[in-house]
Amino acid sequence: MQSTHLREHNLSTLLSTLASAEAPLSRAGLAKLTRLTKPTVSKLVEELVAAGLVAEGTPVSAGAGRPMVPLSPARGTLLAIGLEVAADHISCLGIDLTGEAISQRTEYLRVTAASAEEAIQHCAALVGRVRADAGSLPTVGVVAAVPGRIAPDDGRVLSAPNLDWTEVPLVGRLLAHPELAGLPVRAQNDNRLSVLTEIDRRPGESFIYLRGSTGVGGAVVLDGQLLDGAHGWAGEFGHTVVVPDGALCRCGRRGCLEAYVSYHSLRERAGLGDDVRIEDLVDALSRHGDRAEVIGMIGRSLGLAVANALNVLDLATVVLSGYLAPIADELEPVIRGTVEAHALAVEAGPVRIERSDGLADPALRGAARAALQPVFSAPGEWIAREPSTPAR
Amino acid sequence: MQSTHLREHNLSTLLSTLASAEAPLSRAGLAKLTRLTKPTVSKLVEELVAAGLVAEGTPVSAGAGRPMVPLSPARGTLLAIGLEVAADHISCLGIDLTGEAISQRTEYLRVTAASAEEAIQHCAALVGRVRADAGSLPTVGVVAAVPGRIAPDDGRVLSAPNLDWTEVPLVGRLLAHPELAGLPVRAQNDNRLSVLTEIDRRPGESFIYLRGSTGVGGAVVLDGQLLDGAHGWAGEFGHTVVVPDGALCRCGRRGCLEAYVSYHSLRERAGLGDDVRIEDLVDALSRHGDRAEVIGMIGRSLGLAVANALNVLDLATVVLSGYLAPIADELEPVIRGTVEAHALAVEAGPVRIERSDGLADPALRGAARAALQPVFSAPGEWIAREPSTPAR
Known part of the structure; x- marks a missing residue:
């Protein structure tokens, strides 16, 4: 049990280190930064590569010794989805492990003029379109950004006055749609998601x-x-x-x-x-x-x-x-x-x-990033799945 | 160097554990709670007892084996001083390592009607009286509670509107008085000191x-x-x-x-x-x-x-x-x-x-407790001094 936890912890450390690095790292560089032994790094990197979470670049030779293989988070091997429900639009963004956008879809809609159920239908449809855009990529999960207070236990929106929403069971209703069935779905306050990029900066x-x-x-x-x-x-x-x-x-x-x-x-x-x-x-x-x-x-x-x-x-x-x-x-x-x-x-x-950094749609991007988080905190679960092949 | 840090850390852990325990602890009990080895506990407790920081109670026999010696922070072996400057009074409290009051002196005084220098003279005089009340006890230090904003670097009171104080070099002026010369002296906001008891509760x-x-x-x-x-x-x-x-x-x-x-x-x-x-x-x-x-x-x-x-x-x-x-x-x-x-x-x-707990003078008591803190965080320095004998 202890060794499973340790393995998960080390996998998480390696993947997170690669994601926060400014440039690709070699196995030796990873070992140095994470203070893990080189054999441990090699073994775990092999698993991360096989699972489509880490990509190996073109080997670089330093002249003598074995050439160095640059490692970075894999592009286009999985999909994490952010949703944003705002007063005048609903947006959906799919990103891969590198944070790069795979697809973004926006529908301008006066949410207060519609029923909450209609808005949720639109959310589900947008998720369906973004998943279709991403081809056969496996989806990590969905996080919805909402301008209101979310019940900590079950993702109900207790109050979102600017949407005229009170007691809307957002997560439960989203899960009832075939586009999201079986996926991990969470809702979070839009401002708290939008600050994530600023924290990185x-x-x-x-x-x-x-x-x-x-x-x-x-x-x-x-x-x-x-x-x-x-x-x-x-x-x-x-x-x-x-x-x-x-x-x-x-x-x-x-x-x-x-x-x-x-x-x-x-x-x-x-x-x-x-x-x-x-x-x-x-x-x-x-x-x-x-x-x-x-x-x-x-x-x-x-x-x-x-x-x-x-x-x-x-x-x-x-x-x-x-x-x-x-x-x-x-x-x-x-x-x-x-x-x-x-x-x-x-x-x-x-x-x-x-x-702030002024990038567009910080809440939407924060939501997609939050949807990605489980891969970084527990890569082992992802490795245990069927490996996927890059979509591009 | 590492071992000096480790020793200081262990001494601090032992003394803090004794202080927060509801009843006296044996050496074996201390070892269990702190996860230190029994020989380490025995050696360090001996030093704490010799320095007058820990007191041994009457041995208790459990019938078989060696009798258990109850340990607790020592009473009446040192003095920590809190000062409180309020609009209508100045108070000074001296406590020992157990937090028990050794002496308290209050002077009712309209601080706003006096100059800051006069108020500081009264503070110093009160400290002198409390130290005299405590006989020959060595003084750990003085912390002054002030209803205002203190400069983080040098203990100047930047503003204390309810005292009509602006830019008062409280700590510097206190140190210039013979009653406080050579002592560690700090000033802190009265409310932030008064909350300490509540945090314990x-x-x-x-x-x-x-x-x-x-x-x-x-x-x-x-x-x-x-x-x-x-x-x-x-x-x-x-x-x-x-x-x-x-x-x-x-x-x-x-x-x-x-x-x-x-x-x-x-x-x-x-x-x-x-x-x-x-x-x-x-x-x-x-x-x-x-x-x-x-x-x-x-x-x-x-x-x-x-x-x-x-x-x-x-x-x-x-x-x-x-x-x-x-x-x-x-x-x-x-x-x-x-x-x-x-x-x-x-x-x-x-x-x-x-x-709140409703005990009287929470800021004054918090100030005295804050003055005591260095003994708990670095007992080694205290051990290196001349040992003192109980005053009562």
């Missing part, structure tokens, strides 16, 4: 991550680790109060940050239709009013929520993502003004307000 | 700790660990905003929780003099107004700050301490109402609002 850092999308939310990262909290819901800045007894939020509460700076609230306040896309929101608002006023309102509301969170957490970095990233330079001075007026941390030095 | 738990005293502040505890943040300032609930552009706080900001529910703000708003003691505050306020109104205002303000923090941290327990502890039962329904109106965590189940 900032190893070991502590920061507040704020993302504007369907809702406004985020995550708290302490020393490179995502803070979970009691129910996996930490980082819900969107429902901290910025105006006591203020505007009614879609969640039913009053004065939430989201009642002022979410897609829905900004759009409705400006009298814009629901055909505006999230990424075009601020530009559309500016055409209907004074851009400085729009930025000012968003920035002051965010600044207050951020200042309150900084006082509780004592962090020195704030990262803006989603629709906030492209306007981060405009927002920065407004947020900074409010933060400096209220956050004690500025007594020790400036608070950094930065933009 | 709730091993491994996660909770928000809110303390009403000179100011209103607290701490965040995650899985039994105090959250530090970037500068050791996490848990400053008192300066989260509960009324945007609201009342002016002593810190110079507007709308802080502390502008509504601190000792100063409540007293001044009710027109009470500064001769009211912190622990008598709510009773005094009730004599000048409607008690339900006073409790309602305090509870709603706290509730909003707590709800915002719960949304960011996703915790399920709130502990009330300081002047909030004796009125916790009255505050609970008011805080609960506001928390339930704003905290997402209630979607998963009730948030527990509890009172």
Whole structure:
């Protein structure tokens, strides 16, 4: 039993080391980095290669001795699927072990105008199309990103006010579709998935991550680790109060940050239709009013929520993502003004307000990456399956 | 070098195990709990006993075999000193290795009416008296609890608005006094020290700790660990905003929780003099107004700050301490109402609002305990000194 655990642990270490390396590694290089013996590395690499998890490149000769075989995670041998349910679209992304996209499908759809069951039908159909795009590749699993609170036990969406969803048994319903039958399926908060790329970019850092999308939310990262909290819901800045007894939020509460700076609230306040896309929101608002006023309102509301969170957490970095990233330079001075007026941390030095990497669809990519995770944490189970051959 | 580290580590483990045990332990019991060999335990215990850190009790015979010698941390062999600077008093407490008080001295003094230098003179004098009370006991060090932000590098008090202190070089000035010369001296935020006892009472738990005293502040505890943040300032609930552009706080900001529910703000708003003691505050306020109104205002303000923090941290327990502890039962329904109106965590189940252990002077006791910590983390240095004999 102990040796099975050890073997699994070593396989996981080898695969993860290859995935995080900037360039392919030789068996000797792997042994050095993982501190495993060369015979152990050779034996386990052989298994990983046979299972289609690791690819051997063209041997490189250093002149003397045996040529070095470069190793890297295999491309196109398996499929991990991310789903994102947003107010105005549903997207599905399939990636392989290297994180490379194999297929992405998006359907623009007003989710609040449909029933949850219809939206779930669309999700299942998109998964089916992405799996078809990927040919015969074996699927690791599916993770769905949802702008709401997920029950930790069974993947029910307890509340996703920006989708008008309450108590939607998302995971259970997805599993009932033939496109997903038998697959591991999980649901997770969209903001907590979207922060994963940012954590990779900032190893070991502590920061507040704020993302504007369907809702406004985020995550708290302490020393490179995502803070979970009691129910996996930490980082819900969107429902901290910025105006006591203020505007009614879609969640039913009053004065939430989201009642002022979410897609829905900004759009409705400006009298814009629901055909505006999230990424075009601020530009559309500016055409209907004074851009400085729009930025000012968003920035002051965010600044207050951020200042309150900084006082509780004592962090020195704030990262803006989603629709906030492209306007981060405009927002920065407004947020900074409010933060400096209220956050004690500025007594020790400036608070950094930065933009995220700006890559598109961070929640969708985070969901696909989360779906891939079981292969890295327990490659042994994957090795025990039928080996697959590269699709390309 | 390695073996010195190992020895220090083992000494620390043994002493800490004895301190956290509910009853005295035998050498065999220590070996079992620490997983050290019996010869190692015997050798190190001998050193700890010789240095006056561990006491041997009366041997107990189990009938057969060698009688068991009960071991526990030694009483009255050393002195660790805590100081507390509050708005209306300065206290000094000396404890021994068991945490038992050897001497406590308090001076009631309006710190804001005096200069910081005068207050520091009083601190030094109190330390001198406590050391005199303790006779010839060797002093481990001094930790001062201050209601403010301490510079992580040199123990300057950057700001302590409720004392009217800005940039006070507390540690440096204390060290200049003959009563403290040559001692290790540190300063720390009062609320972060006061939570230490609560952490012991709730091993491994996660909770928000809110303390009403000179100011209103607290701490965040995650899985039994105090959250530090970037500068050791996490848990400053008192300066989260509960009324945007609201009342002016002593810190110079507007709308802080502390502008509504601190000792100063409540007293001044009710027109009470500064001769009211912190622990008598709510009773005094009730004599000048409607008690339900006073409790309602305090509870709603706290509730909003707590709800915002719960949304960011996703915790399920709130502990009330300081002047909030004796009125916790009255505050609970008011805080609960506001928390339930704003905290997402209630979607998963009730948030527990509890009172702290209610022991007097938690910050002072926490400070003394923090002063003791070096003996537990590096007993070897203490062993290398001259051994001391029990004072009683």
